[in-house]
Amino acid sequence: MWGKSSLAVSQLIVISTFFLILGGCATTTGSGENAEFSNLIEKASSQYEAGLLTEAESSYRKVTALRxxxxxxxxxxxxxxxxxxxxxxxxxxxxxxxxxxxxxxxxxxxxxxxxxxxxxxxxxxxxxxxxxxxxxxxxxxxxxxxxxxxxxx
The missing domain is CATH 1.25.40.10 (Tetratricopeptide repeat domain)
Incomplete structure (x- = not known):
C-alpha cells in the first residue's frame, strides 16, 4: 500500500510542477502583453498631448482593437x-x-x-x-x- 501511495504522490508532484511551469509561461506571456499594451497607451497619450492627432488616432485604434x-x-x-x-x-x-x-x-x-x-x-x-x-x-x-x-x- 505504501508503494501505491508513493507513486500517487510522485505523480501529483509531476502534475503540480507541470501546472506551475505552465502557469509561469502564461504569466510571462501576459506580462509581456501587458507591457506592450501599456507602451501602446503611453505612445498614444504622448502623441495626443503633442497634437499628433493622426498618429494618436492610429495608436488609439490599436488599443481599442486589443481592448x-x-x-x-x-x-x-x-x-x-x-x-x-x-x-x-x-x-x-x-x-x-x-x-x-x-x-x-x-x-x-x-x-x-x-x-x-x-x-x-x-x-x-x-x-x-x-x-x-x-x-x-x-x-x-x-x-x-x-x-x-x-x-x-
Whole structure:
C-alpha cells in the first residue's frame, strides 16, 4: 500500500510542477502583453498631448482593437474626431463611451456638445441656400439664436 501511495504522490508532484511551469509561461506571456499594451497607451497619450492627432488616432485604434472594453481610448478618439471636424465619427466614439460606462459624465457631456456642434453646423450650412435677406435666412438665424439662447438659459 505504501508503494501505491508513493507513486500517487510522485505523480501529483509531476502534475503540480507541470501546472506551475505552465502557469509561469502564461504569466510571462501576459506580462509581456501587458507591457506592450501599456507602451501602446503611453505612445498614444504622448502623441495626443503633442497634437499628433493622426498618429494618436492610429495608436488609439490599436488599443481599442486589443481592448474594446477600455474606456479612455474611445474618449480620446472622440476628442480627436471633434478637433478634426469629423463629428459623425466623434458621435460614434462618445456613444461607445456611454455604453461602456454610462456612469461617466465625460462621455455624455462630450456627446451632447458634439451634437450641438452638429446642429450649429447644419444651420450654418443651410445659410448658403438662402439669400441673406430672405425669410429662410431669417428662420435659420432665429433657429441658431434660439439654440444658443436655450443653452445659456
Amino acid at each position: 474594446p472594453d477600455y474606456y479612455e481610448p474611445w474618449l480620446k478618439l472622440g476628442n480627436i474626431y471633434v478637433r478634426t471636424g469629423q463629428l459623425e465619427a466623434a458621435v460614434r466614439m462618445f456613444r461607445e463611451c456611454t455604453e461602456l460606462r454610462p456612469d461617466d459624465v465625460r462621455g455624455w457631456s462630450n456627446l451632447s456638445l458634439t451634437r450641438l456642434k452638429q446642429s450649429l453646423a447644419v444651420l450654418d450650412d443651410a445659410q448658403q441656400y438662402f439669400p441673406s435677406e430672405s425669410t429662410g435666412a431669417a428662420v435659420l438665424r432665429n433657429s441658431r439664436e434660439s439654440l444658443i439662447k436655450n443653452l445659456v438659459d
